[in-house]
Each structure stands twice: as structure tokens, then as C-alpha cells.
Amino acid sequence: ARQPEAEGKITKLLLLGSALAEATAIYGFVIGLLIIILLS
Structure with a gap:
């Protein structure tokens, strides 16, 4: 990224995406697991 101010946003989006x-x-x-337990 050439814009320094955009880098923070990109990092936040990446972190949010991986967290999701x-x-x-x-x-x-x-x-x-719940379905397996309930069905068995």
C-alpha cells in the first residue's frame, strides 16, 4: 500500500476477516458436534 493512512484500515479489515x-x-x-450428539 502506497498510502500510509490506508494501511491501518486494510490491517483492521484483514484481522476482522480472519477473526470472522x-x-x-x-x-x-x-x-x-451438537448434531452428532443429538442424533446418536
């Missing part, structure tokens, strides 16, 4: 991806992965895992 991690959260959805964890939620999916938990929901999958």
Missing part, C-alpha cells in the same frame, strides 16, 4: 472466518469455523464445529 475463525469464529464461523468454531461455530460450525460446535454445531456439528
